[in-house]
Each structure stands twice: as C-alpha cells, then as structure tokens.
Amino acid sequence: MRIHNTEDYLGAIYRLRSSAEQPLPLIHLKKYFxxxxxxxxxxxxxxxxxxxxxxxxxxxxxxxxxGEIIGSALVRRHRIWERFxxxxxxxxxxxxxxxxxxxxxxxxEMVTEKxxxxxxxxxxxxxxxxxxxxxxxVRNETDNIENxxxxxxxxxxxxxxxxxxxxxxxxxxxxxxxxxxxxxxxxIKLVNTHSNQVTLKISGKEWMITNELAHTIWxxxxxxxxxxNVQ
Numbered sequence: 509m510r511i512h513n514t515e516d517y518l519g520a521i522y523r524l525r526s527s528a529e530q531p532l533p534l535i536h537l538k539k540y541f542x543x544x545x546x547x548x549x550x551x552x553x554x555x556x557x558x559x560x561x562x563x564x565x566x567x568x569x570x571x572x573x574x575g576e577i578i579g580s581a582l583v584r585r586h587r588i589w590e591r592f593x594x595x596x597x598x599x600x601x602x603x604x605x606x607x608x609x610x611x612x613x614x615x616x617e618m619v620t621e622k623x624x625x626x627x628x629x630x631x632x633x634x635x636x637x638x639x640x641x642x643x644x645x646v647r648n649e650t651d652n653i654e655n656x657x658x659x660x661x662x663x664x665x666x667x668x669x670x671x672x673x674x675x676x677x678x679x680x681x682x683x684x685x686x687x688x689x690x691x692x693x694x695x696i697k698l699v700n701t702h703s704n705q706v707t708l709k710i711s712g713k714e715w716m717i718t719n720e721l722a723h724t725i726w727x728x729x730x731x732x733x734x735x736x737n738v739q
Contacts, residue, residue, distance in 0.1 A: 513551070517580060518571065518582065519582040520540050520541065521561065521579060522640075524676055525570070531568030531569060531570050532568045537552075540676065543623070559575075560575035564605070581640075585617065587637065588620050588624045589611045589620070591627055591633060592627060594707075599633065601686060634691075635677050635682070636671070636672055636692030657726045658727065659722065660722040661720075665698070667729060668696070669727035670694070670695055670728050670730050671694045672727060673692055674724055681724055684721065688710055697709040705719060707723075
C-alpha cells in the first residue's frame with residue numbers, strides 16, 4: 509500500500525465528509541477518484557486493517573484518530589501550498605490545486621510549516637475552505653446558527669447569495685468557476701433551478717451549471733442585498 513495512495517484516500521475522506529462522526533458513503537469516493545466500486549472497497553479494507561479508517565456496512569467510512577491526524581495534515585499541507593501558489597506566484601487557482609496535489613506529498617511538513625509562517629499563518633485556502641490546525645481536533649466552524657452556509661444546489665429561492673467557500677476542490681470545476689468569476693466573497697443571484705441544473709446571474713451575465721458543480725459552491729443568504737448589486 510503506497511503512502512501517497514493512503515494519504516490521498518484519507519485526505520479525500522477528510523474533505524468530503526459532512527462531519528467527523530458522520531460516515532462518508534463510498535459512492536462519494538468513487539465520484540471523487542473515478543475508480544471502480546471494487547477498487548474503492550479494496551482500499552478501504554486495507555486502510556481498516558491498519559486502523560486508519562472504520563468501515564460501517566451500508567453507511568460508509570469514518571477516520572480513526574490515527575487516520576484523522578494523517579488526513580488533516582495532508583489537507584493542511586495542500587491548502588497552504590495553494591495559498592502560496594495563488595498569492596505569491598499568481599497561479600490560477602485550478603492550476604494551483606493540481607500542483608498542490610503533488611507538493612502535499614513531496615514537501616516535508618517542516619517546510620510547509622515554515623511556508624505557513626511566511627504567509628502569515630493563513631486560515632483559509634484560496635477556495636475559502638479552512639486550513640486545518642496542526643492539532644486535528646481543533647477546527648473552527650464556518651457557520652453560525654442564524655445564517656448557516658449550504659451548497660448552492662440546496663437553495664430554492666431566487667435570491668442573492670454570498671459565496672463562502674468551494675468544497676471539495678475538483679480541478680475541472682475550479683476552472684469553470686474561474687471563467688465564470690465565482691470565488692469566495694462573490695455575490696451571485698440564483699435565477700432558477702431545474703431538475704439537474706441551476707441558472708445563475710453573475711455581474712449581469714447568466715450561466716447554467718450542473719447540480720454537481722453547484723453542490724461544491726457553498727453560500728450564505730444575503731437577505732438585505734439589493735437587486736442592483738447582483739444584476
């Protein structure tokens with residue numbers, strides 16, 4: 509079992525899960541990696557044998573404390589490198605995501621931590637998601653009870669929304685969002701929803717995107733936003 513493959517799986521579970529306690533259905537790993545269900549199940553079985561994950565039949569997989577440390581450390585390295593590549597080298601965020609996927613394995617943790625210090629210890633990656641703390645048990649919540657964030661495909665009202673983060677980061681989707689001008693902090697207007705796609709208005713231009721892409725765009729409602737700001 510290659511260390512990179514192990515880290516990739518643990519990092520994917522960390523990214524895709526809704527919470528540490530909620531099992532992640534294996535179908536999400538299949539979509540994320542593009543592997544067959546058999547390959548996914550075989551790898552999860554191997555990770556369970558070495559006590560990195562716990563598989564719960566018919567529900568999914570959760571990280572063990574040991575798996576949590578490895579998974580959060582990988583995601584931390586990845587997002588710090590993304591921050592450096594976009595902020596300091598002006599590399600587009602979709603390309604930075606791919607490069608960071610290589611550097612997260614190649615660069616020692618010591619180098620990444622010095623890089624984090626150099627960058628001023630950023631708290632979020634370019635896509636708005638949190639950079640995990642060194643201690644994986646310390647994670648701040650991005651939401652609040654009054655105005656929680658949620659994936660755009662779960663929005664039903666034609667209203668203005670603020671983009672909070674992009675998660676999970678999928679290279680093809682990041683490139684599309686870059687072209688549309690979708691990034692954390694952007695105000696977008698939900699025009700309407702269809703069975704498998706949604707229509708958005710961004711800076712006066714309408715775009716149609718799939719529900720799968722919309723599911724990676726996390727937003728908060730902007731109830732006081734005037735229509736003229738999003739037209």
